[in-house]
Amino acid sequence: MSKVIIHANELTKRYGSHIAVNHINLEVYEGEVFGIIGPNGAGKTTFIEMITAFRKPDNGSAQVIGLDSQNDFYQLREKIGVQLQQASLYEKLKVKEVLKLFASYYKKNRPIEELVSMLRLEGYLNKYIKHLSGGWKQRVSFALALINDPDIVVLDEPTTGLDPEIRRDIWSIIQKLKSEGKTIILTTNYMEEAQSLCDRIGVLKKGKMVACGTKQELEKLLPSKQGNLEDVYMNLTGVMREETRA
Ligand SMILES: Nc1ncnc2c1ncn2[C@@H]1O[C@H](COP(=O)(O)OP(=O)(O)OP(=O)(O)O)[C@@H](O)[C@H]1O
Numbered sequence: 001m002s003k004v005i006i007h008a009n010e011l012t013k014r015y016g017s018h019i020a021v022n023h024i025n026l027e028v029y030e031g032e033v034f035g036i037i038g039p040n041g042a043g044k045t046t047f048i049e050m051i052t053a054f055r056k057p058d059n060g061s062a063q064v065i066g067l068d069s070q071n072d073f074y075q076l077r078e079k080i081g082v083q084l085q086q087a088s089l090y091e092k093l094k095v096k097e098v099l100k101l102f103a104s105y106y107k108k109n110r111p112i113e114e115l116v117s118m119l120r121l122e123g124y125l126n127k128y129i130k131h132l133s134g135g136w137k138q139r140v141s142f143a144l145a146l147i148n149d150p151d152i153v154v155l156d157e158p159t160t161g162l163d164p165e166i167r168r169d170i171w172s173i174i175q176k177l178k179s180e181g182k183t184i185i186l187t188t189n190y191m192e193e194a195q196s197l198c199d200r201i202g203v204l205k206k207g208k209m210v211a212c213g214t215k216q217e218l219e220k221l222l223p224s225k226q227g228n229l230e231d232v233y234m235n236l237t238g239v240m241r242e243e244t245r246a
Contacts, residue, residue, distance in 0.1 A: 002029035005152065005183050006051060010060035013046050020046045022207035023060065033174060033184045035194040037229075038204030039239045044187040045085065045156055047204070051185075052082045052154050065151060078106055081150035083141050085157055091130035095121060095140055098129060099147065106148035115143040118173055135166045142170065146177075153177055155186040159193060171197060191230040201229070205237045 006028035013021040021043040028034045036044045049055035051062040053069045053076055062069040067076045090098050099116070103109045116122055119139040129137065138158070145153060155174075159167040174184055174197055188194050194201050195215060202212040211218055211232075218232045219225065233239070 002031065004028070005030040005065055006185070007063045008047075008051055008060070009062065011047065011050050011057050011062060012059035013043075013050060013055065014058050019207050021050065021057075024207075024209050026202060026209065026212065028183060028185060030183055031178065031181050032199040033178055033186070033197050035198030035201040036185065036187045036204060037189070037191070037194050037201060037233060039237050040189075042204040042237075043207040044204055048082075048154050048156055048185060048187060049084070052076075052080060054082070054084065078108065078148060079150055080152045080154060081145035081148060082154045083145040083156060083158060085160075089129045089137060089141060089144075092128065094126055094128055095132070096125040098140065099125075099143060102144045102147045108149050110146055110149040112147075115146055118146075118176075119143045120169065135162050138162060139166065139169075142173070150182070152183045152185070155184065157187050157189065160189060167193075191228070191233055195229045203233065203236050210236050 004027045006026070008024055008026040011021055011024045012019065024047060036047065038044055046055060050057045051064060051069055053073050056070060064076055065079050067079075069076060090101070093101065099112050103112060116125065119142055121139060121143065124132065124136060129140065132140065142155075142158065145155065159170050162170070171193070174186070177184055186197070200212065200214050201218060202209050203218070204210070211221055215229055218229065219227055222231055222235055
């Protein structure tokens, strides 16, 4: 039995009268790639913000590598790498300056040269962040999420809006991280991405986790007991997908 590395216990977040995340319980195992899928507004970002201590829950708690996500914030920061959708990246700095600055925040680092090579940033080190396209900013923010050589990597829609080349690069980096024994949690709107990368997948609908399991386990939830992840998604959420293929 794999070790539980993230344990979410009744995590709940309200925005006014709206319950964005509704009493979610989840265990994520060490070394797995865990995907979270669900319609826009289902609560995916809010959920991962709570387990990474970027957002305070109204109820419930999360233990991450044995640390409490709210009370052990600074210890946790050293062990997790997070790439959120709206990361602000010090627009007035050059790529190499941002990498050095973020490296200085942590006790442990993955070598900057290795990250530059992994994300193919060699030709961009002297460019200002503000002059990068969205895809290149995304590469930089992925590099920053890995700069402390984290045990757990949390990625919020890491490939949304990216061209196929960058998307393939990011997929192969996720596979490399998994082969190193890292645990990865990612949210995605691409069913093909979830299907090919993730060991297990949680389906969120209106703040609730309506299903969780391997692709095979999820497929068994279909009335016909067979189909692909897109069929499962539509069956569980009732939402037709416009963009599901990566
Ligand atoms: N800071 C906030 N204040 C008020 N409401 C919020 C805030 N952040 C999110 N919400 C609402 O909470 C719900 C969940 O949002 P969240 O961003 O977690 O969903 P999501 O599944 O990540 O969506 P998407 O796929 O569009 O990124 C949505 O209804 C959203 O409008």
